[in-house]
Amino acid sequence: MPERETSLLVEEFDRYRRTLLTEIVAPGPAAVRRTVRLRHRNRLIAAATTALALLTGPAVGYAALHEPAPRPGPVDPTPSVTPSPTPTGSAGPAPTPSASSTSPTPTPPDGRISRSQLLGTPVTLPAWRAGPGCPTTGARLTGDGREGTNHLLAVDHGDVDSDGAAETVALVRCALGTGGPQQVVVFDRDADGRVVTVGRVVASTIDTPQWLIAMEVRDDGVVRVQVGDIHPGGGWPGDWSQRQWRGYRWDGDSFGQVSGPTAFGPNPHRADIAVTATDLVLADGPDGSRTGSVTVVVRNTGDVPVPYVALRLDLPAALRPDGDGWAACRNDPDTTGRPVTCDLGRLDVGKERRLTLGFRAAAGAGVGAGTAEVDVRPMDEGFDFLPDVDPGNNTVRIDYR
Structure with a gap:
């Protein structure tokens, strides 16, 4: 540093020291006066500092280049911003996402068809x-x-x-x-x-x-x-x-x-009845008439009772109902013409009705030999015919002679 600049710096520090010493006062009643003087001193120090900076700027700058940097002091915290993680070379390979998390579920097709x-x-x-x-x-x-x-x-x-x-x-x-x-x-x-x-x-x-x-x-x-x-x-x-x-x-x-149910119970309208009958053999009577009888058996082979049964015998019109066997009929068989019918009452499940039905041909009626149908049909309470489960056993053919 040049000698003149050193001399000037020493004089300024000496002047500063003398001024500061004159401002120091003892505590007590003079505190108000000290405060006023302190304010005056501050103005003096500011002026001295300005002059010192003008005189010593090059020297202070030179010293700063050679002295160690000051220890950093505390700082106010700065709001942190979390950065996106950046993979480093030391990190392992990233896991492969599963198909369920990356692949969208296919939308099922619309199956609504008009x-x-x-x-x-x-x-x-x-x-x-x-x-x-x-x-x-x-x-x-x-x-x-x-x-x-x-x-x-x-x-x-x-x-x-x-x-x-x-x-x-x-x-x-x-x-x-x-x-x-x-x-x-x-x-x-x-x-x-x-x-x-x-x-x-x-x-x-x-x-x-x-x-x-x-x-x-x-x-x-x-x-x-x-x-x-x-x-x-x-x-x-x-x-x-x-x-x-x-x-x-x-x-x-x-x-x-x-x-829901898995099976049906017996249908009350679904009957199953069967019939059997013997042949009709006619014999000559003392008065020239011819008489004989047919034994008819009607069975309920179904699962439900049958309210009524219609019996029909398709014999020649010359053969008319005869005898007490027809008393079981609910109607008057002799008025039905041909075929002859007999309406029977209720027939329970597993039950049968056996009838011996007599016939008479008047003298000279000339009844020959042949075949005839005997059939039965189930009826409901209103005398309407019911379909039969097995219609094949509702009819039988007999001979008459």
Whole structure:
């Protein structure tokens, strides 16, 4: 440092020391005066510092280049911003995300198919039971039930396979005459929008149920089908059939019943009676007439009692009822003409009625030999005929001579 600059610096520090010493006072009543003087001293120090800076700037700057940096003091905390983690070379490989967390679940196709779309689209149906001639592959459903076609009776929609999308449930009949077998079938769409067949829910049978009446899909995916034990037709009105609601659920491969009855009890309108009879052999009487008798046995071989039984004997009109055996009839057989009829009362299950019915041909009637039918038919309380389970044993042929 030049000698002159050193001298000036020493003089300024000496002047500063003398000024500071003159401002120091003892504590006591003069505190107010000290405060005023301190304020005056501060102004003097500020002025001295300014002059010192002008004189010693180059010297202070030179010393700062050679002295060690001061120890850092405390600082106010800075709000931290958490940066995104940056992988380092030492870190292991990042785990590969699973397919379930990265791949979106495919949206199931919409299987809601309208009635008009079903009628206009070839479909594949589960096979009909042996015998019917209705098509199953590439079949067109019809809305009018033409003979030999697959008649679309009803349509409903619901999520039956729990995939989150609705499927289409259809009640279809193979139209054969006034009846024909039926089945409930579920349709869906594939990823390309084509109509595909999921499976059959239930089908009618030769035994029971013979009749599928209605169906619906519940919110839980169960397909409910109303079934009847006997299909109407052939003299059997629909209100004679017993009806049940049965529920079916898809298990991933097929439909199985999960609710409702599994069998029908005896139908009170479904009788089964049988008849046997002996031949009629006529003998000549003293007055020239000819007489003989037929032994008829009527049995109830069904599961329900029969309120009434109609017995009919198709013998020649010249042979008229004769004797006390006809007292069991509720009607007057002699007034019925040909054939002769006899209405019998209630016949319980497993019971039989044995009748010995006499006939007489008047003298000169000229009754020859031949065959005749004897048949029985069950009736309800209103004397309406009931269909018989086995009509083949309701009739027997006898000889008369």
